[in-house]
Amino acid sequence: MTPESLTGYGLRLPRWRARLVLILFLAAFAALAGRAAYLQAVKTHFLQQKGEARFLRVVEVSAHRGRILDRHGEPLAVSTPVESVWASPEDVPLDENALGRLAAILEMEPRALLARIRENPDRGFVYLKRHLSPEAAARVAALQIEGVFLQREYRRYYPSGEVAAHLIGFTNVDDDGQEGIELAYQDLLKGVPGSRRVIKDRLGRVVEDVQSVREPKPGQDLTLSVDRRIQYLAYRELKQAVEKHRARAGGIVVLDATTGEVLALANVPSYNPNDRAQAKPARVRNRVVTDAFEPGSTLKPFTVAAALASGRYRSATPIDTRPGSLTIGPATVRDAHPHGVLTVAEVVQKSSNVGAAKIALALPAKELWSTLERVGFGTPSGSGYPGEVSGRLRPYQRWRPIEQATMSYGHGISVSLLQLARAYTVFATDGRLLPVSFLKVPAPAAGERVFSPQVAQAVRDMLELAVQPGGTAPAARVLGYRVAGKTGTAHKLVDGRYAPNLYVSSFVGLAPASRPRLVVAVMVDEPRAGEYYGGVVAAPVFARVVEGTLRMLDVPPDAPMDPGLLAPEGLVPVREEV
Numbered sequence: 364m365t366p367e368s369l370t371g372y373g374l375r376l377p378r379w380r381a382r383l384v385l386i387l388f389l390a391a392f393a394a395l396a397g398r399a400a401y402l403q404a405v406k407t408h409f410l411q412q413k414g415e416a417r418f419l420r421v422v423e424v425s426a427h428r429g430r431i432l433d434r435h436g437e438p439l440a441v442s443t444p445v446e447s448v449w450a451s452p453e454d455v456p457l458d459e460n461a462l463g464r465l466a467a468i469l470e471m472e473p474r475a476l477l478a479r480i481r482e483n484p485d486r487g488f489v490y491l492k493r494h495l496s497p498e499a500a501a502r503v504a505a506l507q508i509e510g511v512f513l514q515r516e517y518r519r520y521y522p523s524g525e526v527a528a529h530l531i532g533f534t535n536v537d538d539d540g541q542e543g544i545e546l547a548y549q550d551l552l553k554g555v556p557g558s559r560r561v562i563k564d565r566l567g568r569v570v571e572d573v574q575s576v577r578e579p580k581p582g583q584d585l586t587l588s589v590d591r592r593i594q595y596l597a598y599r600e601l602k603q604a605v606e607k608h609r610a611r612a613g614g615i616v617v618l619d620a621t622t623g624e625v626l627a628l629a630n631v632p633s634y635n636p637n638d639r640a641q642a643k644p645a646r647v648r649n650r651v652v653t654d655a656f657e658p659g660s661t662l663k664p665f666t667v668a669a670a671l672a673s674g675r676y677r678s679a680t681p682i683d684t685r686p687g688s689l690t691i692g693p694a695t696v697r698d699a700h701p702h703g704v705l706t707v708a709e710v711v712q713k714s715s716n717v718g719a720a721k722i723a724l725a726l727p728a729k730e731l732w733s734t735l736e737r738v739g740f741g742t743p744s745g746s747g748y749p750g751e752v753s754g755r756l757r758p759y760q761r762w763r764p765i766e767q768a769t770m771s772y773g774h775g776i777s778v779s780l781l782q783l784a785r786a787y788t789v790f791a792t793d794g795r796l797l798p799v800s801f802l803k804v805p806a807p808a809a810g811e812r813v814f815s816p817q818v819a820q821a822v823r824d825m826l827e828l829a830v831q832p833g834g835t836a837p838a839a840r841v842l843g844y845r846v847a848g849k850t851g852t853a854h855k856l857v858d859g860r861y862a863p864n865l866y867v868s869s870f871v872g873l874a875p876a877s878r879p880r881l882v883v884a885v886m887v888d889e890p891r892a893g894e895y896y897g898g899v900v901a902a903p904v905f906a907r908v909v910e911g912t913l914r915m916l917d918v919p920p921d922a923p924m925d926p927g928l929l930a931p932e933g934l935v936p937v938r939e940e941v
Contacts, residue, residue: 426554426555426556426579426580426581426582427442427444427517427554427581427582428442428517428519428534428538428552428553428554428581428582429551429552429553429554429581429582429583429584429585430442430584430585431531431544431545431552431584431585431587432584432585432586432587433586433587433589433590433591433594434586434587434588434589434590434624434626434803435590435591436586437591438522439521439522439523439527439531439587439589439591440519440520440521440531440544440545441519441520441522442517442518442519442520442538443517443518443519443520444515444516444517445494445495445496445497445500445515445516445517445518446494446495446497446500446503446513446514446515446516447490447492447493447494447495447513447514447516448469448490448491448492448495448500448503448511448512448513448514449488449489449490449491449511449512449513449514450480450488450489450491450510450511450512451488451489451510451512452480452481452489452510453510454509454510455480455508455509455510455511456508456509456510457477458508459473461506461508462476462477462480462508464506465491465503465506465508465511468499468502468503468506469491469492469495469499469503470492471491471492476491479491491511493516493536494516494518494536500513516538517538518538519533519534519538519545519636520637521533521636521637523591523594523595524635524636524637525598525633525634525635525636526594526595526598526629526633527589527591527594527598527629528543528633528634528635528636528647529543529628529629529630529633529647529648529649529650529651530543530544530587530589530594530625530628530629530649530801531543531544531545531636532544532545532546532547532636532647533545533636533639533642533647535639536639538553539553540552540553541642542642542647542649542749543649543748543749544585544587544748544801546749547747547748547749547801548585551582551583551585552582552583552585553582554579554580554581554582555579555580556579585802586802586803587625587801587802587803588619588622588624588625588626588800588801588802588803588804589625589626589627589628589801590626590627590915592915593617593626593627593908593911593912593915594626594627594628594629596627596907596908596911596912596915597615597617597627597628597629597908598615598627598629598631598633600615600904600907600908601613601614601615601629601630601631601885601904602631602633604885604887604900604901604903604904605631605632605887607892608868608887608890608891608892608894608895608900609890609891609892610887610888610889610890610891610900611888611889611891612630612631612632612650612887612888612889613630613631613885613886613887613888614629614630614631614650614651614654614780614885614886614888615627615628615629615651615780615883615884615885615886615904615908616628616651616780616781616784616883616884617881617882617883617908617912618784618785618788618797618799618881618882618883619880619881620788620791620792620797620873620879620880620881620882621792621807621880622797622800622804622807622808623785623788623797623798623799623800623804623807623808623810624800624801624802624803624804625746625799625800625801626881626912627908628649628651628652628781629651630648630649630650630651632646633646634646634647649748649750650780650886650888651779651780651781651886652746652748652750652751652752652779652780652781653750653751653752653779654752654779654780655752655754655755655777655778655779656777656778656779656780656853656855656867656886656888657773657774657775657776657777657853657854657855657856657867658773658776658777658778658783658851658853658869659772659773659774659851659852659853659867659869659897660714660716660719660772660773660835660849660850660851660852660853660897661773661783661849661850661851661869661870661871661897662735662770662771662772662773662776662851663710663711663714663719663771663772663773663849664711664787664790664822664825664826664849665734665735665738665786666719666722666723666731666734666770666771666772667707667710667711667719667722667822667825668734668789668790668814668818668819668822669726669730669731669733669734670707670722670725670726671707671818671821671822672734672814672815672818673726673730675725675726676707676722676725677707678706678707678708678821678824678825679706679707679708680706680707681704681705681706682704682705682706682707682710682715682718682721682722683703683704683721684698684701684702684703684704684705684710684715684717684718684721685701685703685704686701687700687701687702687717688717689717689720689721689768691720691724691764691765691768692763692764692765694765696716696717696720696768696769697716697717698715698716698717702715702717702718705718707722707825708824708825708828709828710722711822711825711826711828711829711849712825712828712829712831712833712834712835713833713834713835714829714835714849714850716772719771719772720768720769720771720772722771723767723768723770723771724764724767724768728759728760728762728767729759731759731767731770731771732756732758732759732762734813735756735770735776736756737796737811737813738785738786738789738796738813739782739785739786739796740754740756740776740778740782740786741753741754741755741756742754744779744781744782744785744798744799745798745799746781746799746800746801747801748781748801751779751781752779754776754777754778754779754782755776755777756776757775757776773851773853774853780869780884780886781799781884783869783871783884784871784882784883784884785797785799785882787871787872787873787882787884788810788882789813789814789819790819790822790823790826790847790873790879791823791873791879791882792810792819792879793816793819793820794812794813794814794815794816794818794819795809795810795811795812795813796810796811796812796813797810798810823847823873823876823879824847826847826848826849826872826873826876827845827846827847827876829847829848829849829850830846830847830848830872830902835849835850835896835897835898836848836849836850836870836872836897836898836902837898838898838899838902838903838906839870839872839898839902839903839905839906840906841874841906841909841910841913842910842924842926843920843921843922843923843924844874844875844876844909844910844913844918844920844921844922845874845875845876845877845921845922846872846873846874846875846876846905846906846909847872847873847874847876847879848870848871848872848873848902848905849870849871849872850869850870850896850897850898850901850902851867851868851869851870851871851897851901852866852867852868852869852895852896852897853866853867853869854866855867855888855889865889866889866890866895867886867887867888867889868886868887868890868895868896868897868899868900868901869884869885869886869887869897869901870884870885870897870898870901870902870904870905871883871884871885872902872905872909874909874913875913875918875920875921875922876921877921878921880913880916880918881909881912881913883905883908883909883912885901885902885904885905885908886901887900887901887904
């Protein structure tokens, strides 16, 4: 049949074929409906699991670090909330325009940002930038880049800045203590993060808080013994002295003479703990605790105390220091100015090396060593401060006569400034050595008996003579208060030899002398402006800090309020022997 022959005829398909197509459609629909019913009614857990895998997340809830407070509750270290930016690399679209804007906000090179994302393609989490400012965090959120999220964290803030930097220390980006009190009490201050289950949309925004998995546990607050006002005063006066004398460095520590609490501790040069870029090793080192130096004549009061305790000497016992030198084997001990015959008290007042050496050589080496060891030299103070040194006190069995002689005036022994300040508490407490504490203590400690009250009082009287006219430290005197103290000037050891033109200037004193409330130790390292004696460089710092502190503490005066009793302008103190 030709095509023309089909014209006018209708084309009909077989009826069975239409029925087959209809049956197949119905069967497919039934299969889909059955599958849907199966998943909805029987396999509901499977669907929920898949959905939650895409949108349900367990997120960490940061716990803030405990505050560090001064003794009056003023903040020295607090934690402030900040946002950090993180990404899920597999979800971040490689949109150069969007990533370029993100890099600009994060202050990164676009290549560096892209590399950070690409080098971790299989990780579900990678930090892009930690601790953003609130403004920067808001700009990141406004970009709404898929796979880029914000996370709440905490950053440490130090209100006192460089003033208390060496005392408090600082934390790293993960909020873990790295130096100072922050490191010493890390376990107590550190919080324990919590977690919660949330539902997020595709942009990472939390749309529903499902449940708390674990509550965050904040760190505990820590109350220090430090007084923020005294800390500022001590730092200010030390910094001015270091700058005035063009010194390499300096340190100061203020102790409560009744409790052993540290009221202030400062070093110069300092750094700003809020800027971690300044935290260089040379600046973060707490010299008061971690550096040992030869104390020079500040050690003479302990030599004299040992002599008085032995019963061989009294304050008025004469010591012949003529002709101003003492030869011991091949070595010679000298006084810069011959003093003739001095009493034991005048040996301290005039700071005679020859007098101190003669007293030391008249004692058994074991007795002198025992005195120095019992006041804490050669062992850490027990303060718990990280990196504290023990100093150096050689066994007495190995002392040669010349070493015993030089030990009497602070050569051949090394101590930290904190050790030295603590040792002077024996003269402030009628013979008891107090423990040192950086934490506020509820009640004064009894301390350990080292000297009898009579010996301690006798030495305190000698120390009071040292700040009077005719002594080495009239510049340490304070209007309205009796003070007592001792200067120190020592050549520095460089490569095992004493450098002829490098000195450590120091002063340690008590106030008020009638009933001591404070022990203050000052050390200035390598003064280079001409003056280097402790009575000129360090004693004035002591005076200004003590004057301000006693008034802050409302300690009543124990001397006439007569400016004429202070060291007159231009008075030249007796130079202690070096």
